[in-house]
Amino acid sequence: ARQIRLVNRLRASWLAGKTRPIEYRISQLEALGRFLDEKKQSILDVLAADLSKGEFSDILLVRNEVNYAINNLSAWMKDEHVEKNLVVQLDSAFVRKDPYGVALIIGPWNYPIHLLLVPMIGAIAAGNCVIIKPSEISKYSEALIAEMLPNYLDKDCFAVVTAGVEETTKLLENKFDYIFFTGNPRVGKIIMKAAATHLTPVTLELGGKNPCYVADQCDLQNAANRIVWGRFFNAGQSCIAPDYVLCTLETQEKLLPEIFGPILPIVTVANLEEAIDFINARERPLSLYAFSCDNKVIHQLLDRTSSGGFCGNDTLMHVALVSLPFGGIGNSGMGKYHGKFSFDTFSHHRASLLRNAGLEAINRVRYPPYSDQKMALQHTPTHRLPDCIG
Template identity: 60%
Template sequence: MDATNTSQGNNMTTHQDTPGKVPVGSDTGKMDSKAAGMNPYAGLVSGLRAAWLAGKTRGAEHRVSQLEALGRFLDDKKQPILDAMASDMRKPPLEAELSEILLVKNEVNYALNSLASWMKDEFVEKNLVTRLDTAFIRKDPYGVVLIIGPWNYPLHLILVPLVGAIAAGNCVIIKPSEISSCTEKLVAEMLPSYLDKDCFAVVTGGPAETTQLLENKFDYIFYTGGPQVGRIVMTAAAKHLTPLTLELGGKNPCYVAEGGDLQSVANRLVWGRCFNAGQTCVAPDYVLCSPETQEKLLPALGRAIAQFYGPDPRASPDFARLVSDRQFQRVRALLGSGRVALGGQTDEQERYIAPTVLADVQPSEPAMQEEIFGPVLPIVTVPGVDEAIAFINSRERPLAVYVFAADSKVVHRVLEQTSSGGFGANDPMMHMTLPSLPFGGIGNSGLGSYHGKFGFDTFTHQRACVLRSSGLEALNSPRYPPYSQRKLGLLAAASQIQRKGTCSLQ
């Protein structure tokens, strides 16, 4: 659920979304390093690195205590969190509690339930040469991690990766988005009192602060945002050969096949497109369907909008607003694509754009050139599933592909013949609610994944370990010079892997 490059909360360039700087939460050591003429965050990073090198975060007890503390933060600060979300984008309480609190708490509890098994050494198969040795994978933390979050789900998209980083035993700096300023202030002022200040810190500010942070050497960087800024983050990471995860989003296609219950389709599409006023990276970004299906789908979409938000969605307490004037103006400009079949009303003062459906949109029009990130759903007509698949495959690989079809053969055709970060049949966005599934993009929509154990693995270095006896030196003699054909035969017999049987595909 990340922000796009057009709506990025931690952009590297100056933009009008940046509010006045919020006071720094726990970025200790900043003033001393400034006085010394160093990078303003060098002292903070070195302090966290010292805690990590001392082994403070490695023990299971510390990891459990910090995860439990994160859970208490979500419980204790529930109302302030809901208030901050309402102030930032008038997010309805149910949407905020579900996406920003419940799903994060699920990740915390999932990690607590599973941490002991995740941390265990993983013993591996051995050959004859290593039969007397111990061979295993040790799950090591990377070290000091930087997590940069966006504005659209300003708590969820920093705390879920934080769960993985804590579970894996890392020290962490969190950089929340300055655009969702009320949530940023809450995180900076309240979260540090729950976590170990020697091991975790919050840094606030805008593009300048983010740029300065990225000048430091981190052991892992986790960035959620858009492809344009993702490239900047990746370039900064490359200077220190720092591994990273990029969660970047993209235009998620939704193919609606002929037949089926179009009212159910419409209900689910409107919910997915209008949740958080469309500011969700896994939302269905456009619909592909036949002209005949479009004509049947439009009245069903209208009924769903009226049922969810009433005759005037602007008066509904269940419909959020766009986060900033900049985002309002950007999304409003997309309404000129195709024809406005439903909605289209706007109010600049409220940053309100009505739930809107654009019909007969051409692939070359503005609404099809960027991720919409608003409550606007374009429909592009195609003759059938073959053309829909070809259309999807002609564009950058998205964060998600969706298909609505009563025929399972159609579902599996779209699944097998397209590529995306995730996939959903007959409902959007639900795949990202399961900690048991990886969440992430592919190609232009991202690099790497997280959630559940996938988050633990993301922030874990899998260290290959072999423990050998200091004795039994005679067993090593075949590998030592002078070499001979006999020695080669002994080594091959002891270490070679033989194929077992034949492979038959059913």
């Protein structure tokens, strides 16, 4: 009952239009930025308590997203005017970026602040009301978010719910207008099934085994440095970390002295062709990495495989760019976010046509009785029609 009241309260605020003005959205984004600034040490402390690490980069990446959204929101929100055919040449046709309504964001335990707040930034920027549910596994981070964040944000539009598995299952029975989940494929299927009850759209940020191909012609020392860094980043608890290396036997023998053996499984393949077949025979990964001095090899892997993201001659770094989308495909998830992609994810792209109330002479060709002249005019191409109509 408490959850139902909470969802209804937020929906009432959304229906009243409270979150729609740009001034309101920016004020809430600025408030989220103040939370990051003023509670910086507390955030680092809870990350250390939960994960034995308190890296300032966690805060910095979220702060960068806040700043990027504030600086670009005016441009993002503008109606996107589209090409018109002769029939509507005097009318206005555009895409309106509408908020969905009440969004639910469920965060993971391994990045309990970063992967909870970055999607929230997109949801706020897009004009939604938001309920966030931190992971109960990272209990210190969960407590900080639940106790401190509501002091900064408008309680009529934003809320934090703390819940275990049973309570989260009940929470998912409510009708949300968008659900964003970060976790594993098994739970992702449960989330998607619950969302299907209300035909609620979802973004699922899942995981999988991320391959890393190392070519024979490659700077092995640089490759080793970058792969080991990616493997151990965030104490190895990263959904985009390289999970195994694909290389020839010759390259494997050179890699072992670089201490690959103890930290990453190495799968030997005869050549690039076999490596591509090996990758394509498995579920599509969240990230795919390739190391080679030959750009043709990098591009072959990019062109002939499928993954959520791709990075050549490095690991993880593609995720640091707010100008690139982050998301999975197939078993590694669906949907994308970061930067403007977050705004677009939490926005309904509403087709809008505003016609002139007069000029009825233009429309008479549509109305019966249909003379030969009218029929001829109706069959005169005014613009290429979509295949589903033409």
